[in-house]
Amino acid sequence: MKIKKSIAGLAVILYIALIYFSPSQYIDKPKFIFLYIAKLPLNLTHTLFRNVNSLAHSRDMIQENRCLHETVGALTLQLSQYKEVEQENARLRELLNFKKASASKLVAAGIIARDSSNFSDTIVINQGHKQKIRIDTVVVAEAGLVGRVYEGSPSMSRVILVTDPNSRVSALCSRSRQIGMVYGTSSNLCELRYLPLAADIVVGDEIVTSGFSDIYPKGILIGKVIKIVREPRGLSLTAIVSPAVNFASLEEVLCIE
Amino acid sequence: MHRVGIITIIMIVICAGLIQVAALGYVEIAGIKPDILLLVVIFIALSCQQPETIKAAIIAGVIKDMASSSVFGSYMLAFLALGLLLNYNQRRFYRERPLTQMLFGFCSYLFVAIFILGINAIAHRGLGLFYIYLNIAFKGALYTGAVSPMVFFVASKMSRVRLIHAV
Numbered sequence: 481m482k483i484k485k486s487i488a489g490l491a492v493i494l495y496i497a498l499i500y501f502s503p504s505q506y507i508d509k510p511k512f513i514f515l516y517i518a519k520l521p522l523n524l525t526h527t528l529f530r531n532v533n534s535l536a537h538s539r540d541m542i543q544e545n546r547c548l549h550e551t552v553g554a555l556t557l558q559l560s561q562y563k564e565v566e567q568e569n570a571r572l573r574e575l576l577n578f579k580k581a582s583a584s585k586l587v588a589a590g591i592i593a594r595d596s597s598n599f600s601d602t603i604v605i606n607q608g609h610k611q612k613i614r615i616d617t618v619v620v621a622e623a624g625l626v627g628r629v630y631e632g633s634p635s636m637s638r639v640i641l642v643t644d645p646n647s648r649v650s651a652l653c654s655r656s657r658q659i660g661m662v663y664g665t666s667s668n669l670c671e672l673r674y675l676p677l678a679a680d681i682v683v684g685d686e687i688v689t690s691g692f693s694d695i696y697p698k699g700i701l702i703g704k705v706i707k708i709v710r711e712p713r714g715l716s717l718t719a720i721v722s723p724a725v726n727f728a729s730l731e732e733v734l735c736i737e
Numbered sequence: 738m739h740r741v742g743i744i745t746i747i748m749i750v751i752c753a754g755l756i757q758v759a760a761l762g763y764v765e766i767a768g769i770k771p772d773i774l775l776l777v778v779i780f781i782a783l784s785c786q787q788p789e790t791i792k793a794a795i796i797a798g799v800i801k802d803m804a805s806s807s808v809f810g811s812y813m814l815a816f817l818a819l820g821l822l823l824n825y826n827q828r829r830f831y832r833e834r835p836l837t838q839m840l841f842g843f844c845s846y847l848f849v850a851i852f853i854l855g856i857n858a859i860a861h862r863g864l865g866l867f868y869i870y871l872n873i874a875f876k877g878a879l880y881t882g883a884v885s886p887m888v889f890f891v892a893s894k895m896s897r898v899r900l901i902h903a904v
């Protein structure tokens with residue numbers, strides 16, 4: 481019994497030493513092995529609960545479908561107008577000898593697992609190095625920014641969401657061009673910090689990526705301002721941002737290669 | 738104390754794990770979800786013997802580690818510590834009442850949270866986010882405590898075991 485206890489104690493000490501001295505990418509390697517083994521049951525459970533959820537919300541979905549049809553109609557009209565503008569823009573760029581911006585390639589990915597703890601907001605997607613998804617690849621959804629790839633394996637990647645407390649995104653207000661930094665809070669909300677006290681920002685303003693980083697391209701929608709907080713003796717304003725993407729019901733994402 | 742077959746324990750833990758990883762997003766409130774894997778470990782620690790508790794804690798810990806961004810092995814260690822602590826003291830504390838179950842769920846969540854934060858700090862992760870984590874831990878503990886009677890009920894039905902009454 482005593483020997484068993486000593487072995488257990490030694491194992492714990494060795495583990496603590498290992499996590500203190502080793503780089504995290506080596507410690508976390510076994511996670512993807514287990515995830516690979518559990519991929520099929522996870523997919524099945526995910527599909528099952530998604531279908532149950534869809535059935536439970538079928539009434540809402542019918543109404544949503546109607547609204548979406550109306551929106552599609554309006555957007556189609558708007559799209560045709562934008563095409564005109566785009567063509568005009570291309571002509572003008574050519575005239576000004578601007579370089580043509582290279583179009584990014586998008587890779588679609590499905591979510592196979594969500595973070596099991598409340599201390600971090602991450603998802604695991606079913607695309608990895610084989611599909612050219614690397615660390616820091618930006619992940620988006622139709623509604624806006626999802627996050628970036630944090631660690632990966634050949635066939636899976638872990639994405640850190642914008643709501644994770646460790647997430648930082650340089651952002652700006654699309655209306656007033658006021659620059660700040662978006663921090664995650666792990667409660668489905670983000671904070672746009674370091675805004676000047678006299679910043680021109682109001683509730684409802686859209687926050688987009690600023691492009692002042694090597695990771696996030698410019699202009700991806702992050703969310704909308706829902707509240708502005710002014711600390712009593714603070715030197716800056718903080719805006720509470722509700723992300724454009726509903727992470728709870730997110731099923732597919734797009735990775736920008 | 739009861740002896741529950743290892744297959745039953747694995748089944749219960751894997752079911753809880755799959756739900757935790759793939760489906761709890763649908764019941765989260767303000768980004769906070771309950772920890773049903775933790776509750777299953779508590780249930781097994783309170784109703785079974787030490788070998789079963791160890792096996793359940795290891796399997797639950799691996800599942801939890803696999804799907805979280807914490808250091809690999811941190812949840813396994815936390816669940817083992819909690820499971821052994823509860824298993825050792827099961828007759829002293831526990832009474833099969835919803836309020837006691839809620840209290841156990843709440844306190845155990847906080848215990849695991851502090852454990853995880855400690856290990857992550859040793860591994861140089863999440864430093865400087867202590868107050869954010871503390872806030873999340875409190876909300877998570879409340880939610881986990883609230884759902885614990887239901888999870889205990891389902892787990893007892895699955896394993897056909899009634900929890901012991903304190904002497």
